[in-house]
Amino acid sequence: MASSQPTLNRLVEIDREECMLRLGHSGVGRVAVTVNALPAIFPVNYALLDGDIVFRTGPGTKLDAALAGAVVAFEIDHTDSMSHTGWSVLVVGEARPVTDPNTVTRAAALPLTPWADGRRDTFIRLTTQLVTGRELVYGPGTDGS
Amino acid sequence: MASSQPTLNRLVEIDREECMLRLGHSGVGRVAVTVNALPAIFPVNYALLDGDIVFRTGPGTKLDAALAGAVVAFEIDHTDSMSHTGWSVLVVGEARPVTDPNTVTRAAALPLTPWADGRRDTFIRLTTQLVTGRELVYGPGTDGS
Numbered sequence: 001m002a003s004s005q006p007t008l009n010r011l012v013e014i015d016r017e018e019c020m021l022r023l024g025h026s027g028v029g030r031v032a033v034t035v036n037a038l039p040a041i042f043p044v045n046y047a048l049l050d051g052d053i054v055f056r057t058g059p060g061t062k063l064d065a066a067l068a069g070a071v072v073a074f075e076i077d078h079t080d081s082m083s084h085t086g087w088s089v090l091v092v093g094e095a096r097p098v099t100d101p102n103t104v105t106r107a108a109a110l111p112l113t114p115w116a117d118g119r120r121d122t123f124i125r126l127t128t129q130l131v132t133g134r135e136l137v138y139g140p141g142t143d144g145s
Numbered sequence: 146m147a148s149s150q151p152t153l154n155r156l157v158e159i160d161r162e163e164c165m166l167r168l169g170h171s172g173v174g175r176v177a178v179t180v181n182a183l184p185a186i187f188p189v190n191y192a193l194l195d196g197d198i199v200f201r202t203g204p205g206t207k208l209d210a211a212l213a214g215a216v217v218a219f220e221i222d223h224t225d226s227m228s229h230t231g232w233s234v235l236v237v238g239e240a241r242p243v244t245d246p247n248t249v250t251r252a253a254a255l256p257l258t259p260w261a262d263g264r265r266d267t268f269i270r271l272t273t274q275l276v277t278g279r280e281l282v283y284g285p286g287t288d289g290s
Contacts (some may be wrong), residue, residue, distance in 0.1 A: 028224050028226070028231075030175055030186060030220060030222070032177035032184045032185075032186050032218065033184075034184075038216060038218070038237050038275075039177045039178075039179075039184070039216065039217060039218035039237060040177075040218050040235055040237065041175060041177050041186065041218045041219075041220035041233075041235060042220075042233065042235075043220075043222045043224060043231065043233050071183060071184065072184060073177065073183070073184035073185050073186045074186075075175060075186035075187075075188075077175070077188045079173050079188060081173070084258075086173075086188065088186075088187065088188050090185055090186060090187075092183050092184060092185065113229075130183075
């Protein structure tokens with residue numbers, strides 16, 4: 001059936017394999033954590049290590065969340081305001097500091113040079129157990145949902 | 146005192162007035178909500194209405210959160226991977242559907258054309274009570290914190 005708004009793009013799911021490809025090797029993503037019972041979002045410079053998200057941090061909210069083994073959300077996206085298309089990939093998992101010396105050494109070799117001064121000497125690892133993606137593709141869908 | 150890592154940039158706070166300027170009039174931001182007790186982040190096309198964040202949605206997680214009067218986080222950012230500088234603005238507040246007919250009419254005039262087909266006929270308003278910003282500016286800080 002034709003959509004009632006046929007000129008709009010349609011939202012489709014991105015499968016896990018494609019989500020992992022789009023996570024690529026490194027880049028900028030956003031982490032959602034809870035700070036003093038309020039939600040917060042912070043951009044982070046991330047890289048992949050054995051298929052998991054790794055980012056660097058210092059003492060503070062992100063680390064606190066990680067140390068508590070909190071479940072956090074991590075997102076990357078790309079939007080094109082000209083074509084009104086775009087996609088996002090969402091990772092939800094437990095965030096934990098990397099403590100194994102061998103893994104710390106491998107994490108230190110990732111392209112995760114800290115951008116800010118101050119202590120950013122802890123690597124946080126977020127498992128990619130739950131990865132979902134959504135994409136706006138050109139053209140209307142087959143229904144209005 | 147010089148930082149121990151003098152080539153790095155420093156993180157400074159952005160005041161509320163400057164945060165509101167950077168929110169500008171419209172663009173793409175990210176909303177963090179809780180879905181089935183798990184955190185999630187979604188990109189949204191937003192605009193400002195009387196200094197509050199307004200975005201469009203249909204039945205689903207973002208709307209559900211909004212209808213519950215949930216406290217959500219909304220973030221915009223800009224990063225420059227060449228200079229390793231960037232900034233982010235975070236808004237935390239209650240999200241509620243716009244129900245007042247006059248306000249709905251004004252929201253409908255905002256540059257919030259839905260990108261996806263399907264029902265996106267509800268406007269969600271997020272108050273900007275709590276607005277904070279952080280910026281990585283060029284050069285080292287005066288201490289290592």
